[in-house]
Amino acid sequence: MNRSHFPFLLNTLTTISMVFAIWMVFLWVPTETNQGAVQRILYIHVPIAWGAMVSICIVAVASILYLHNRSAKWDRIAVSSAEAGAIFGSMMLFSGMMWARPVWGVFWTGEAKLVTTLILFLLFVAYLMFRNYFPEGIQQKKIAAVIGIIGAIDTPVIYFAANLWERAHPPLVTGPASDGDSLLSGSIELTLFVSAVAFSLLLFSLINLRYSVHKSEDAVNLFYRNSSIESNTL
Amino acid sequence: MIYRYQTKLLVSIFLASIYFFSVNVDPIVAETPEKKITNGFITNIVTNEENTTIISVTESDGKTSNLKINPETNIGIESVAGERWVSIFSEKPQESITRLKDQQSRLIVLTVVHDGESILSISNADKRDLELNLQYLFIVFMITWIVFFAYIFYLSRRQNAINRDIKLLKSQPSYEKETK
Numbered sequence: 026m027n028r029s030h031f032p033f034l035l036n037t038l039t040t041i042s043m044v045f046a047i048w049m050v051f052l053w054v055p056t057e058t059n060q061g062a063v064q065r066i067l068y069i070h071v072p073i074a075w076g077a078m079v080s081i082c083i084v085a086v087a088s089i090l091y092l093h094n095r096s097a098k099w100d101r102i103a104v105s106s107a108e109a110g111a112i113f114g115s116m117m118l119f120s121g122m123m124w125a126r127p128v129w130g131v132f133w134t135g136e137a138k139l140v141t142t143l144i145l146f147l148l149f150v151a152y153l154m155f156r157n158y159f160p161e162g163i164q165q166k167k168i169a170a171v172i173g174i175i176g177a178i179d180t181p182v183i184y185f186a187a188n189l190w191e192r193a194h195p196p197l198v199t200g201p202a203s204d205g206d207s208l209l210s211g212s213i214e215l216t217l218f219v220s221a222v223a224f225s226l227l228l229f230s231l232i233n234l235r236y237s238v239h240k241s242e243d244a245v246n247l248f249y250r251n252s253s254i255e256s257n258t259l
Numbered sequence: 260m261i262y263r264y265q266t267k268l269l270v271s272i273f274l275a276s277i278y279f280f281s282v283n284v285d286p287i288v289a290e291t292p293e294k295k296i297t298n299g300f301i302t303n304i305v306t307n308e309e310n311t312t313i314i315s316v317t318e319s320d321g322k323t324s325n326l327k328i329n330p331e332t333n334i335g336i337e338s339v340a341g342e343r344w345v346s347i348f349s350e351k352p353q354e355s356i357t358r359l360k361d362q363q364s365r366l367i368v369l370t371v372v373h374d375g376e377s378i379l380s381i382s383n384a385d386k387r388d389l390e391l392n393l394q395y396l397f398i399v400f401m402i403t404w405i406v407f408f409a410y411i412f413y414l415s416r417r418q419n420a421i422n423r424d425i426k427l428l429k430s431q432p433s434y435e436k437e438t439k
Contacts, residue, residue, distance in 0.1 A: 055294075059382075063392035066399050073403070112410055116403050123399045127392045227407070234414050241421040248428055 032233055039226040046216075046223035054216040063127050068216055070120040072224035074142070077117050078180045079228060080110025081145060084152070085177030088170035097243065100166050103173055105235035107152045109228055114146035141183045148176035294379065297324055297371045301363035304356060312348075312356060314378070316371050327377045328355075335382035336362055336369070 050068045057064035083106040091099035121139070122132045133139060152172050159165045302323060303315040312328040330349035336358055337343050348355050359381070362369060372379045 061392055063395050065396055069399060069403060112406060116406060119402060120399045123395045127395050231407075231410065231414075234411070234418070238414055238418050238421060241418065241425060245421060245424050245428065 032230075032237065035226065035230050035233060039223070039230045042219070042223040042226055046220040049216045049219055054212050057213070060128060063124065066120055066124040067213075068220040069224075070117065070124055071217060072221040073113050073120060074117045075221055076224050076228040077110055077113040077145060077149075078183065079225065080106045080113055080232075081148070081173075081177050081180055083232070084110065084173040088173035091166065091170050095163075100170070101236055101239045101243070102232070103170065104153075104156060105232045105239055107149055107156075107173065108235055109231040111146070111149035111153060112231070113228065114142075114149050118142065118146055138183065141179055145176070145179050145183060148172070148179060152176065293374055295373055295375060297326075297373065298368060299324075299371070300366050300368055301359060304360055304363060306356070312352075314359065314381075316369070324371075324373075326371065326373050328381075329377045329379075332378045333380040333382075334358070335380070336367075337383050339365065 046068070050065055054065075054068075056062055084103045087099045087103035087106065090096070091103060121142070125134070126132050152169060155172060156165065156169050159168065297316055297318060299316040299318040301314050302317045304312065306312045313325055314328060315323050315325050317323045328348050330347070332348040333345075334348060334355050335343065335345045338358070339361070344358060346355060367383065369381055369383060371381050
């Protein structure tokens with residue numbers, strides 16, 4: 026496969042899977058009997074939360090690789106992933122609050138799952154703020170990488186929070202870490218899986234798009250920097 | 260340039276597909292042939308010689324269904340004090356029957372999900388207006404997609420601007436020398 030075709034293939038795959046997921050969410054999966062239509066928020070809230078946690082893991086892995094070999098490529102991947110993660114994080118909080126209001130009666134409770142999720146979002150914001158306001162250079166990239174690595178520690182805490190400190194947020198009902206068999210019915214689980222795949226592809230598309238913008242900007246900045254050095258030395 | 264056309268093409272495919280699906284697919288219903296929903300009150304509870312409990316549920320039109328309670332039947336009912344009691348029949352069969360008899364004596368309307376013969380779940384009819392919750396669903400999907408499209412739009416614009424810069428720089432003779 027030609028490398029230049031990769032973004033187009035990824036975007037096309039994302040679009041198709043997203044359309045299919047939306048079709049399943051609104052027209053295929055039956056309405057849940059206890060919560061009614063509002064339960065369909067599950068199919069956007071859980072995949073977005075998954076995307077946010079995958080983002081911080083990508084930030085951490087890319088940061089470790091950057092600290093290891095100082096390649097600008099890993100730094101760009103970390104920044105791109107953090108930006109996409111901030112979008113996913115904010116949408117995760119928003120969709121969760123909108124679901125909590127009709128089901129729990131409140132937008133927010135101070136329980137562990139919700140607070141650790143808010144911390145994850147704030148970590149993304151802190152990472153991006155640091156990147157924007159700290160003077161550019163190797164030092165900036167190194168400190169940002171450390172923030173990214175520390176941020177990833179929050180992920181397992183979020184994942185297991187509802188099981189460890191059970192309150193209003195339901196514990197894990199599907200996936201390898203849930204207790205025993207999945208508690209979701211077949212059609213709900215399948216729709217959730219397709220939606221998770223679609224949002225994962227969307228996350229990778231956004232990271233890829235942001236990465237290509239970042240790479241082009243770096244090339245232009247390098248040119249201007251070299252030009253100014255040359256003109257100063259003349 | 261290519262990115263701009265790709266984005267337009269993909270957005271068009273996305274919107275066209277949603278329109279296509281929305282006009283070509285039958286609306287869904289919560290009920291399926293394997294999962295029927297009956298709303299009514301209990302008129303009789305009997306346990307036969309085979310130790311099977313059968314309850315009679317009478318709907319508002321007078322139609323009565325005799326349905327069997329399985330060991331796996333989920334029960335979620337409210338007591339007279341408004342406390343919700345949730346259990347699986349096999350876990351507390353005697354208490355389940357007592358509580359169902361309480362519902363029968365108080366003529367409480369129950370929602371029974373069944374396959375025509377056996378009961379999958381039995382619970383108090385939901386008093387909330389579920390349709391009202393549609394606004395939350397609408398807000399979540401609308402805001403989420405607005406945010407994602409706005410971010411993609413912002414990145415595409417940024418990419419186009421940088422591509423214009425690169426094009427301009429490439430036309431300068433010093434560019435090749437600098438980038439080598």
